[in-house]
Amino acid sequence: MEFEFTEDQLELQRAVRDILDAEAPPELARAVADGESDGAELWGTLAGLEWPAMALPADAGGLGFGWVELAIVLEELGRHAAPGPFVATVTQFAPLVLEAAGPEDAAVLLSDVAAGRTTGTVAVDEGAGTWDPAGVQATTRRDGDHLVLSGTKHYVVDGATADEIAAVVRLDGEVRVVLVPGSSVQPVEVMPIDPGVRHSTVSLDGVRVPADRLLGRGDATRATRRALEESVAAIAAITLGACQQIFDIINAHAKERIQFGVPIGSFQAVKHKLADMYRDIERARVLVYYAALTLAEDHPDRTLAASMAKAAAGEAQRRCVQDGLQLAGGIGYTWEHDLHLFLRRAKVGELHFGSASHHRRRVARLFLQSGAA
């Protein structure tokens, strides 16, 4: 295998970083945290640059970039704690529509997403925090040429703002995906630890949509699982980026902060924490890009790889938040310092779409079933 970026991928990484350095500086994340911005302007800019189209198939007006390229973008979004609907729209909504509706119908449904005119999200979890479609209890039933929904969805990212919600519900016992206009539900937004990534509790009770909003044919459990593999890997990439930013802040701090007449980075107690953060980040980095590669090639390892990426990013996050906040000393505990902007993004990444522990146990079960490492 050739496990390093190509020249084109490195060029993309530089370009994405430059754009986000200019368009999503820490001041933007701070303005969002202070309630002075909703990040809409950034979305407009990114849409103008065709970012939403990047990873979508050409039939849907997309640019057909691969998943490794998408992961590069996501890592940088995390590194900048960038706000906005990109993540839910491109890595949650679009994959679920693609998997559930099939490529032809999805091309029509996603053309407005590719053009940056429509935002979306998914409504899967019902409180367990595992995003497992097998646990879905919400239902829909036919009523003439309409569908009527019932049930409550939790942790719907951008649930109060997305134009379209792809809701996973049961129809006659089968798992199905129904597109629900955001304007037709009454979301209750949860007070978010990271105001740049908001989620809502969404009641579907009594929501009526035309029957043609039912995607695909037959049970969508597998389609949902496949789509969620992309969402899970995406959050892992974002969390990785947030961890890298935390680490960069702390590694620089340890070189500059003088106590007892020397930089604190000269103390082994500090060095060893930094080395452990670096180890966990690099471990997560290779697993995130392995997941990206398996998704890009639709390789059979994608299920395992997505869970490994998510769990490794979660472990890296745990150490970087814990030791990063500790090593920053008092200054990192202040609102004025930028550190908390990234701590928040990293923590959200751990708890959305299944915790590290959930995914570790999943990895172990897959291993025990498969019979090989």
Place this chain on the structure above:
Amino acid sequence: MRLTYSPEVEAFRAEFSAWLDANLPDEAATAVRPRSSADIPEWSRSFQRRMFDDGWLVPGYPPEFGGRNADLYEQAVFWEELGRRRITQSFNPQGLGIVSASIITFGTGEQKHRWAVPIMRAERTAALGMSEPGAGSDLAGLSTRAVLDGDRFIVNGQKVWTSGAHHADVLLAFVRTDPDVPKHKGISALIIETDTPGLVRRPFRDITRPDPDFNEVFFDDVEVPRENLVGELNDGWRVCTGSLAHEREMLWILWSQGLDRMLDDMLEQLNDGAGAGAAGDPVVLDGLGSSIMDSWALRLLGQRQLARSRRGLHVADQSLLKLLGSEAQQKLSLLMLEALGPAGLDRTVPPDAQSPYESDRAALSWADRYFFTFAGTISGGTSEIHRNIIAERVLGQPR
């Protein structure tokens, strides 16, 4: 980025695999087992010699030194094949991997043919004399003294942890030749025959096995010909760090294979062996998941290092790989020991638990494996030293 090797690299793998099919000794011939890391049974000596002569012992070397100028990916699949078939490259790993490698890198043409080639062809075995009672992590603080007296050195002092020395024909020993300069600048590397008068080896046991491997080696006015100096006088630190670099270049593959070996054994026991009861325990599953991730991460980080090295980029992850690999083995063996409960205390190893072509240490009981992993986190630079190295050399923190 891509997931597979090129067809050329796969062809290389197939060629080696076919060679192994044709040349691996019969299992019946392998009854005599190595007693230490410098004791090679006759059947294994002849196999190692055949690997050398056919260019399969160290594929990255030129043919005169047992290789075929293989590139890094070809070397990687060579190791993958050995690992998959559970074949140890040499029962004298430090002799081959460090002593002969150092002589080939730093020695004269005559030294290469007098020492390196016989060690590689398993005609002679070698041990590495580095650590001393007062020089472990601070290796450059070593004090075994060698005084140049005409055309010979007179050596006095002591080495310790010298693996396999009691069975080795020669030592590559690092000695102080100039005590009046900064410590790194007064060290030289000498090849010392172990039967030289005044040299005494005292093997001692470690906590995991009955046969000793470690030795104390005492030097009492040991005379060493000047021609046994490897590299320049007082330039031994370069030989020393160079030899460790040899050790570390592909070392991740061995960490990775050791970890995968543990996972394979664990899988077997959790699915239908002594550990079947633990397979449903969420705490065990949680830890197992993390170890599986360690295994993948190690392999991927190693592959990334290969890809970078092939592009001529600076490669700085050796400490990271060593730290991750050695600690991952420790974490997993402890997990399995605890998962088994009191059954894990049994030191019995099933007779078919290992292949005859690998070291008898490949399949210890979980309790012994756990103890044995400390050989990984202590030797070759302790985990603490590697954390310092990462912080200073990779992350740029002050010393």
